[in-house]
Amino acid sequence: GQQLNQSPQSMFIQEGEDVSMNCTSSSIFNTWLWYKQDPGEGPVLLIALYKAGELTSNGRLTAQFGITRKDSFLNISASIPSDVGIYFCALDTGGGNKLTFGTGTQLKVEL
Amino acid sequence: ETGVTQSPTHLIKTRGQQVTLRCSSQSGHNTVSWYQQALGQGPQFIFQYYREEENGRGNFPPRFSGLQFPNYSSELNVNALELDDSALYLCASSLTASNEQFFGPGTRLTVL
Numbered sequence: 001g002q003q004l005n006q007s008p009q010s011m012f013i014q015e016g017e018d019v020s021m022n023c024t025s026s027s028i029f030n031t032w033l034w035y036k037q038d039p040g041e042g043p044v045l046l047i048a049l050y051k052a053g054e055l056t057s058n059g060r061l062t063a064q065f066g067i068t069r070k071d072s073f074l075n076i077s078a079s080i081p082s083d084v085g086i087y088f089c090a091l092d093t094g095g096g097n098k099l100t101f102g103t104g105t106q107l108k109v110e111l
Numbered sequence: 112e113t114g115v116t117q118s119p120t121h122l123i124k125t126r127g128q129q130v131t132l133r134c135s136s137q138s139g140h141n142t143v144s145w146y147q148q149a150l151g152q153g154p155q156f157i158f159q160y161y162r163e164e165e166n167g168r169g170n171f172p173p174r175f176s177g178l179q180f181p182n183y184s185s186e187l188n189v190n191a192l193e194l195d196d197s198a199l200y201l202c203a204s205s206l207t208a209s210n211e212q213f214f215g216p217g218t219r220l221t222v223l
Contacts, residue, residue, distance in 0.1 A: 098169070
Protein backbone atom coordinates (compact mmCIF):
# COMPACT_ATOMS: atom_id res chain seq x y z
CA GLY A 1 0.00 0.00 0.00
CA GLN A 2 0.86 3.68 -0.13
CA GLN A 3 3.62 4.73 2.28
CA LEU A 4 3.94 8.17 3.77
CA ASN A 5 7.30 9.03 5.23
CA GLN A 6 7.11 11.79 7.79
CA SER A 7 10.07 13.53 9.40
CA PRO A 8 11.32 14.26 11.88
CA GLN A 9 9.84 11.60 14.15
CA SER A 10 10.01 13.97 17.12
CA MET A 11 11.16 17.48 17.90
CA PHE A 12 12.00 19.18 21.17
CA ILE A 13 12.12 22.93 20.71
CA GLN A 14 12.15 26.13 22.72
CA GLU A 15 9.04 28.28 23.00
CA GLY A 16 9.11 30.96 20.33
CA GLU A 17 11.09 28.91 17.81
CA ASP A 18 9.85 28.12 14.34
CA VAL A 19 9.17 24.47 13.47
CA SER A 20 9.27 22.67 10.15
CA MET A 21 8.22 19.13 9.30
CA ASN A 22 7.65 17.32 6.04
CA CYS A 23 6.02 14.35 4.47
CA THR A 24 6.79 12.43 1.27
CA SER A 25 4.81 9.84 -0.64
CA SER A 26 5.83 7.26 -3.21
CA SER A 27 3.01 8.29 -5.56
CA ILE A 28 1.33 11.43 -6.83
CA PHE A 29 -1.85 12.57 -5.12
CA ASN A 30 -4.18 15.54 -5.47
CA THR A 31 -4.85 16.33 -1.82
CA TRP A 32 -2.56 16.72 1.18
CA LEU A 33 -4.00 17.07 4.66
CA TRP A 34 -2.32 18.04 7.92
CA TYR A 35 -3.80 16.97 11.27
CA LYS A 36 -2.88 17.50 14.91
CA GLN A 37 -3.69 14.99 17.63
CA ASP A 38 -3.66 15.91 21.31
CA PRO A 39 -3.47 13.22 24.02
CA GLY A 40 -6.82 11.49 24.51
CA GLU A 41 -8.31 13.13 21.44
CA GLY A 42 -8.89 12.28 17.80
CA PRO A 43 -6.98 14.08 15.05
CA VAL A 44 -8.15 17.59 14.12
CA LEU A 45 -7.73 18.95 10.60
CA LEU A 46 -5.34 21.92 10.46
CA ILE A 47 -4.84 22.57 6.77
CA ALA A 48 -6.00 20.98 3.49
CA LEU A 49 -4.06 21.43 0.24
CA TYR A 50 -5.56 20.69 -3.17
CA LYS A 51 -3.15 22.07 -5.77
CA ALA A 52 0.54 21.51 -6.54
CA GLY A 53 2.56 24.49 -5.34
CA GLU A 54 -0.28 25.73 -3.14
CA LEU A 55 0.75 27.58 0.01
CA THR A 56 -1.94 27.86 2.67
CA SER A 57 -1.87 29.48 6.11
CA ASN A 58 -3.97 28.98 9.21
CA GLY A 59 -2.80 31.43 11.87
CA ARG A 60 0.80 30.59 12.74
CA LEU A 61 0.66 27.45 10.60
CA THR A 62 1.68 27.38 6.95
CA ALA A 63 1.61 24.33 4.72
CA GLN A 64 2.75 23.81 1.17
CA PHE A 65 1.82 21.22 -1.46
CA GLY A 66 5.06 20.30 -3.21
CA ILE A 67 5.49 20.96 -6.93
CA THR A 68 6.22 17.27 -7.56
CA ARG A 69 2.89 16.41 -5.85
CA LYS A 70 4.78 13.81 -3.82
CA ASP A 71 5.57 15.93 -0.78
CA SER A 72 4.26 18.53 1.61
CA PHE A 73 5.66 20.75 4.34
CA LEU A 74 4.14 22.17 7.52
CA ASN A 75 5.69 25.13 9.28
CA ILE A 76 4.73 26.52 12.68
CA SER A 77 6.00 29.97 13.53
CA ALA A 78 6.74 31.24 17.04
CA SER A 79 5.77 28.01 18.80
CA ILE A 80 3.80 28.14 22.05
CA PRO A 81 3.19 25.45 24.68
CA SER A 82 -0.23 24.50 23.25
CA ASP A 83 1.46 23.47 19.99
CA VAL A 84 2.56 20.30 21.81
CA GLY A 85 1.07 17.21 20.23
CA ILE A 86 1.48 14.84 17.32
CA TYR A 87 1.23 16.18 13.79
CA PHE A 88 0.17 13.86 10.97
CA CYS A 89 0.15 14.31 7.25
CA ALA A 90 -2.51 12.35 5.38
CA LEU A 91 -3.56 11.55 1.84
CA ASP A 92 -6.96 10.56 0.51
CA THR A 93 -5.65 7.42 -1.17
CA GLY A 94 -8.99 5.66 -1.45
CA GLY A 95 -11.10 8.56 -2.65
CA GLY A 96 -13.83 10.05 -0.49
CA ASN A 97 -12.20 10.41 2.92
CA LYS A 98 -10.43 7.04 3.00
CA LEU A 99 -7.21 8.44 4.41
CA THR A 100 -3.68 7.11 4.68
CA PHE A 101 -1.80 8.78 7.53
CA GLY A 102 1.91 9.33 8.00
CA THR A 103 3.77 8.06 11.06
CA GLY A 104 3.54 11.42 12.81
CA THR A 105 5.88 14.07 14.20
CA GLN A 106 5.73 14.50 17.96
CA LEU A 107 6.33 18.09 18.99
CA LYS A 108 7.46 19.00 22.48
CA VAL A 109 7.90 22.61 23.47
CA GLU A 110 10.23 23.69 26.25
CA LEU A 111 9.16 26.80 28.12
CA GLU B 112 -24.00 21.03 17.99
CA THR B 113 -22.72 17.73 19.44
CA GLY B 114 -19.53 16.38 17.92
CA VAL B 115 -18.61 12.78 17.24
CA THR B 116 -18.91 10.63 20.34
CA GLN B 117 -17.63 7.11 20.94
CA SER B 118 -18.30 4.49 23.58
CA PRO B 119 -16.90 3.00 25.62
CA THR B 120 -13.83 5.10 26.36
CA HIS B 121 -11.71 2.14 27.43
CA LEU B 122 -12.19 -1.59 27.13
CA ILE B 123 -10.21 -4.64 28.21
CA LYS B 124 -10.84 -8.00 26.55
CA THR B 125 -9.05 -11.33 26.37
CA ARG B 126 -7.77 -13.04 23.26
CA GLY B 127 -10.50 -14.85 21.32
CA GLN B 128 -13.35 -12.69 22.62
CA GLN B 129 -15.57 -10.43 20.55
CA VAL B 130 -16.02 -6.68 20.97
CA THR B 131 -18.45 -4.02 19.75
CA LEU B 132 -17.50 -0.36 19.64
CA ARG B 133 -20.02 2.41 19.06
CA CYS B 134 -19.93 5.77 17.35
CA SER B 135 -22.48 8.57 17.16
CA SER B 136 -21.81 10.77 14.18
CA GLN B 137 -22.14 14.53 14.15
CA SER B 138 -25.68 15.71 13.43
CA GLY B 139 -26.57 15.40 9.74
CA HIS B 140 -23.42 13.49 8.80
CA ASN B 141 -24.23 10.44 6.69
CA THR B 142 -20.70 9.09 6.24
CA VAL B 143 -18.76 7.32 8.99
CA SER B 144 -15.21 5.98 8.74
CA TRP B 145 -13.37 3.80 11.23
CA TYR B 146 -9.62 3.83 11.86
CA GLN B 147 -7.27 1.75 13.98
CA GLN B 148 -4.35 3.57 15.62
CA ALA B 149 -1.69 1.37 17.17
CA LEU B 150 0.58 2.93 19.78
CA GLY B 151 3.10 5.27 18.17
CA GLN B 152 1.54 4.97 14.71
CA GLY B 153 -0.77 6.97 12.52
CA PRO B 154 -4.40 5.91 12.14
CA GLN B 155 -5.10 3.14 9.59
CA PHE B 156 -8.34 3.10 7.60
CA ILE B 157 -10.55 0.10 8.39
CA PHE B 158 -13.76 0.82 6.46
CA GLN B 159 -16.33 3.47 5.67
CA TYR B 160 -20.14 3.46 5.77
CA TYR B 161 -22.34 5.72 3.67
CA ARG B 162 -26.10 5.65 4.18
CA GLU B 163 -25.98 2.22 5.87
CA GLU B 164 -23.85 0.56 3.16
CA GLU B 165 -20.15 -0.27 3.32
CA ASN B 166 -18.37 2.16 1.01
CA GLY B 167 -14.78 1.02 0.94
CA ARG B 168 -12.53 -1.12 3.09
CA GLY B 169 -8.88 -1.02 4.06
CA ASN B 170 -6.50 -3.94 4.51
CA PHE B 171 -8.26 -5.57 7.46
CA PRO B 172 -9.49 -9.19 7.76
CA PRO B 173 -13.21 -10.11 7.65
CA ARG B 174 -13.33 -10.50 11.43
CA PHE B 175 -13.52 -6.69 11.42
CA SER B 176 -17.09 -5.84 10.49
CA GLY B 177 -19.40 -2.89 10.87
CA LEU B 178 -22.89 -1.53 10.72
CA GLN B 179 -24.46 1.84 10.14
CA PHE B 180 -27.94 2.55 11.41
CA PRO B 181 -30.72 4.74 9.92
CA ASN B 182 -29.71 7.58 12.28
CA TYR B 183 -26.15 7.22 10.83
CA SER B 184 -24.61 6.03 14.08
CA SER B 185 -22.25 3.11 13.58
CA GLU B 186 -20.76 0.03 15.19
CA LEU B 187 -17.42 -1.67 14.72
CA ASN B 188 -17.34 -5.36 15.60
CA VAL B 189 -14.17 -7.39 15.97
CA ASN B 190 -14.37 -11.17 16.37
CA ALA B 191 -11.72 -13.57 17.62
CA LEU B 192 -9.64 -10.82 19.19
CA GLU B 193 -5.87 -11.02 18.85
CA LEU B 194 -3.21 -9.31 20.93
CA ASP B 195 -2.33 -7.08 17.97
CA ASP B 196 -5.87 -5.70 17.96
CA SER B 197 -4.89 -3.61 21.00
CA ALA B 198 -5.16 -0.05 19.74
CA LEU B 199 -7.11 3.20 19.77
CA TYR B 200 -10.15 2.88 17.50
CA LEU B 201 -11.24 6.16 15.98
CA CYS B 202 -14.50 6.98 14.31
CA ALA B 203 -14.85 9.96 11.98
CA SER B 204 -17.98 11.41 10.41
CA SER B 205 -18.50 13.77 7.51
CA LEU B 206 -21.45 15.46 5.84
CA THR B 207 -20.70 13.47 2.71
CA ALA B 208 -17.68 11.44 1.64
CA SER B 209 -16.13 14.54 0.07
CA ASN B 210 -16.45 16.88 3.04
CA GLU B 211 -14.09 17.33 6.00
CA GLN B 212 -14.05 14.44 8.47
CA PHE B 213 -14.46 15.08 12.19
CA PHE B 214 -12.91 12.53 14.51
CA GLY B 215 -14.21 11.29 17.83
CA PRO B 216 -11.92 10.84 20.86
CA GLY B 217 -11.59 7.11 20.25
CA THR B 218 -12.02 3.88 22.19
CA ARG B 219 -8.87 2.42 23.73
CA LEU B 220 -9.04 -1.40 23.37
CA THR B 221 -6.61 -3.60 25.27
CA VAL B 222 -6.48 -7.31 24.45
CA LEU B 223 -4.81 -9.52 27.05
